[in-house]
Amino acid sequence: MAKLSAEDRLDIIEIIARYSRCIDEPRWDDLPGLFAPDARVDCGPLGQFAGSEGIGNFVAVLRSVGQMMRHYTTNVTIEGDSERARAHVYVLALVGPRPGALQITTGFYEDELVKRDGRWLFSQRRVLLDMPG
C-alpha cells in the first residue's frame, strides 16, 4: 500500500472544507456526492444515518435546521495510506437566524475516508459538538 502523499493530504483537507461549503452556502445537492455509497454519519443529537438513503435523510435533517450556518474547520490531523485514512478535525460552528446573531459552538469531526476512482470520500463522519448543559 502506497503511503499517504502530499496530494492525498491536501485532497482530504479540501473535501473537509467542501462539506462545510455544502451546508453553509448551502449546496444541498452537492453534499451526498462527498460520501461513499456505504457511508455512515453519526451526528449525535441529530441522529445516525447510513447508506445512500441515510445520507439523503441526513441532508433533509440539516436542511430543516433553517438557520444560517458557518463551519470553520482547522487543526486537521490525518493518518492512513493511499487508499484509506482517518482524519481528526476541529470545527468552529457559528449558527443563528442572521449575521450578527450567531451562536458559537466548538467541536470535532472524527472522519474515515476512502479513495474511490482517485477521489477521496467520507466513509464515516462523527460529529462531536461541545454542547452546553
Added chain:
Amino acid sequence: MAKLSAEDRLDIIEIIARYSRCIDEPRWDDLPGLFAPDARVDCGPLGQFAGSEGIGNFVAVLRSVGQMMRHYTTNVTIEGDSERARAHVYVLALVGPRPGALQITTGFYEDELVKRDGRWLFSQRRVLLDMPG
C-alpha cells in the same frame, strides 16, 4: 498546462495567510506585493479598486479603519492549473478597538490567482462579509 501541484496549493494557502498578516500585524508596505499589477479588489462597502494605484488606495482605506484586526482563514478550496487558479476561502474577522472588545464577522474571500515568475499573486479578491442588517 501542468496541473496544480501540492506546492502550488500550499503556496496559494500561504499567500492567503500572508494577506491576513499584512492587514493584522499590520505590515501595510508588504500588502501591495501580494497583488499582480493588474489586480482588482472588490471590498463591498469599502469600495472597488483596480491596478497598482487602486491597490494603493485600497491599502490606504484599510489603514484608515484604525482598528485592531484579526482575519482567520480556513476551508480553502482551490481549482486551477500551474498558472492560474481560483480559491474560495472562509474568513473569520475579529475587529475592534482593543483585545477583549472585538466583534466577530463571518465571510468569504473569492480569489483569482496567477503565477508570475514562480510566485502566486492575487489577480482578484472579492471580500464577501456577512453583514448584519
Added chain:
Amino acid sequence: MAKLSAEDRLDIIEIIARYSRCIDEPRWDDLPGLFAPDARVDCGPLGQFAGSEGIGNFVAVLRSVGQMMRHYTTNVTIEGDSERARAHVYVLALVGPRPGALQITTGFYEDELVKRDGRWLFSQRRVLLDMPG
C-alpha cells in the same frame, strides 16, 4: 540543504495541530514528545521553560489551568529548509469552565522547528496572546 518540501510543510502544519489536541482533549502525556530535548517555550504571563525538565513544568502549568480549552490554529506561514524552519501561526483560543461559557482570545504562535530522525519537532514556541487591559 534541501528545500522545504510539500511533505515538510504539511508535517509542520500537522504538529501545530497536534499541540492543540494535546492541550485541548487533553493528552498531557503526548505533549512533551512534540518538543526537541533542548526546546524552549515562552508562554508570556505563564512563564518561560527550557529543556526536558522545563517542558515538564510547562505541561504541569497548563494542566493546572483546569479549564476547558480549544485552540484553533490557522494562517500558517513557514520559512526554512528540510532541516530547520520557522512558522508563524494564528491561534483562536476558547477557554472557560464549560461549553457555552468560553472566552475567546486571539493571538499568535511564533515557532521554530527542527527535523530529527525524519520528524519535525518544536525547538521553540513563543505564545503571543492578545490580552485585554
